[in-house]
Amino acid sequence: MLELGAGTGYNAGLLAHLTGPTGPTGHVTTIDVDDDIVDGARTALAAVGIDNVTVILGDGALGHADNAPYDRIIATVSAHAVPHAWLDQLAPGGRLLTPLRLRGTVARSIAFEPHDGAWRSVSSEMNTFMPLRQGIADDPRRLVPLTRDGTVTLVTSGGQEIDAEALSDVLHQPTTQVWTGPTFRGQESAEWLGLWLACTMPSGLNRMPAKPQAIESGLLSAPYPSSTACFDQTALTSLTRRKASHTASDGAGLYEFGVIGHGPGGDTLAEQVADAVRTWTAITAAARSSSRSSHSTTPRPPDVRAASPSPTPSTGSSSSGAEMDVGLIAHRFPLVARPRPACPPLVEWIAQLRDMAHTAHTDGDRTLAAAVQNKAALIAATAA
Numbered sequence: 193m194l195e196l197g198a199g200t201g202y203n204a205g206l207l208a209h210l211t212g213p214t215g216p217t218g219h220v221t222t223i224d225v226d227d228d229i230v231d232g233a234r235t236a237l238a239a240v241g242i243d244n245v246t247v248i249l250g251d252g253a254l255g256h257a258d259n260a261p262y263d264r265i266i267a268t269v270s271a272h273a274v275p276h277a278w279l280d281q282l283a284p285g286g287r288l289l290t291p292l293r294l295r296g297t298v299a300r301s302i303a304f305e306p307h308d309g310a311w312r313s314v315s316s317e318m319n320t321f322m323p324l325r326q327g328i329a330d331d332p333r334r335l336v337p338l339t340r341d342g343t344v345t346l347v348t349s350g351g352q353e354i355d356a357e358a359l360s361d362v363l364h365q366p367t368t369q370v371w372t373g374p375t376f377r378g379q380e381s382a383e384w385l386g387l388w389l390a391c392t393m394p395s396g397l398n399r400m401p402a403k404p405q406a407i408e409s410g411l412l413s414a415p416y417p418s419s420t421a422c423f424d425q426t427a428l429t430s431l432t433r434r435k436a437s438h439t440a441s442d443g444a445g446l447y448e449f450g451v452i453g454h455g456p457g458g459d460t461l462a463e464q465v466a467d468a469v470r471t472w473t474a475i476t477a478a479a480r481s482s483s484r485s486s487h488s489t490t491p492r493p494p495d496v497r498a499a500s501p502s503p504t505p506s507t508g509s510s511s512s513g514a515e516m517d518v519g520l521i522a523h524r525f526p527l528v529a530r531p532r533p534a535c536p537p538l539v540e541w542i543a544q545l546r547d548m549a550h551t552a553h554t555d556g557d558r559t560l561a562a563a564v565q566n567k568a569a570l571i572a573a574t575a576a
């Protein structure tokens with residue numbers, strides 16, 4: 193196995209346990225860019241008696257050809273495109289798992305396998321890792337302070353154009369608030385909505401971490417956590433939510449998303465984001481109802497299937513004598529079996545997108561429809 197981003201060496205230790213004893217098949221190579229980090233990982237692994245991990249100092253984006261090919265490659269550091277070396281160094285039939293920053297600061301961990309001469313994703317999970325740095329595939333983050341006291345920061349990626357000066361005071365300017373209408377269950381993950389906004393809004397969706405003082409002072413009201421901000425030249429929007437007055441049929445609490453626009457043009461941008469939220473809701477509702485009514489046989493994405501981690505915590509330790517209990521970890525944190533909302537089947541999405549594009553009435557709808565049509569063509573081409 194190859195791991196990019198050795199860090200503490202902990203994950204490499206887990207992988208070493210999974211690969212089995214030292215030998216032709218049981219070996220892990222892990223890479224980090226800083227010598228003190230590499231030293232730390234080596235020391236930590238040696239301290240627990242793990243001897244089938246090699247920690248290399250280097251640029252993870254280049255992989256490590258000397259030990260290739262690898263049956264599995266896992267990046268615990270984020271890329272904005274998959275470095276070729278990882279694909280070249282993967283053994284036939286292997287699997288690559290990497291966090292990929294898609295747009296704005298929205299990222300997902302995607303597992304790729306070669307299939308018919310192309311790389312196909314076999315699963316995708318929401319998460320964010322720090323980006324690759326100090327190498328050929330750097331994806332530097334740009335931090336834009338939105339308040340003078342540093343309580344709110346906009347996180348963008350290096351390639352994004354942003355007028356940091358124009359946005360520096362945006363939260364202190366008059367705001368507008370647009371409520372979107374549809375309601376969601378409190379515990380419902382907004383990850384697919386986030387992905388939709390990331391793909392449809394020109395700036396993508398971006399993280400906007402805020403310190404508690406910014407909320408206590410009323411500068412930000414009920415901000416939805418993590419990736420919530422869209423921006424243009426002078427305006428910025430953030431997502432918020434409020435409790436609906438009604439509940440679901442089973443009594444569960446419901447919430448409505450809202451969009452707060454800040455700065456000149458914030459009202460227009462907020463309307464655009466709200467439109468995109470409504471579009472997303474309409475598409476998913478239609479896709480859900482059509483799959484219910486047709487008892488769809490369309491395959492669900494692979495990540496909604498449950499794996500079968502051992503229900504009994506194992507007390508096994510690594511062959512090298514390390515006192516690790518991977519079985520227990522897997523039992524406590526069942527990474528794959530977690531129930532989660534399904535992404536609507538792709539073919540249904542495409543059909544819905546096309547229908548929407550044909551029923552646009554207002555200028556806003558038409559602009560959105562053009563974007564939607566482009567997206568549908570792209571998705572259809574990719575799917576084909």
Ligand SMILES: C[S@@+](CC[C@H](N)C(=O)[O-])C[C@H]1O[C@@H](n2cnc3c(N)ncnc32)[C@H](O)[C@@H]1O
Pocket residue numbers: 196197198199200201202203204223224225226229250251252253268269321322323324325326327
């Ligand atoms: C989230 S941490 C990895 C955690 C680690 N796997 C563990 O078990 O502790 C990300 C690591 O990626 C490393 N990193 C960043 N850029 C890198 C690059 N170009 N090549 C290799 N490692 C890199 C960082 O130094 C950091 O240690």
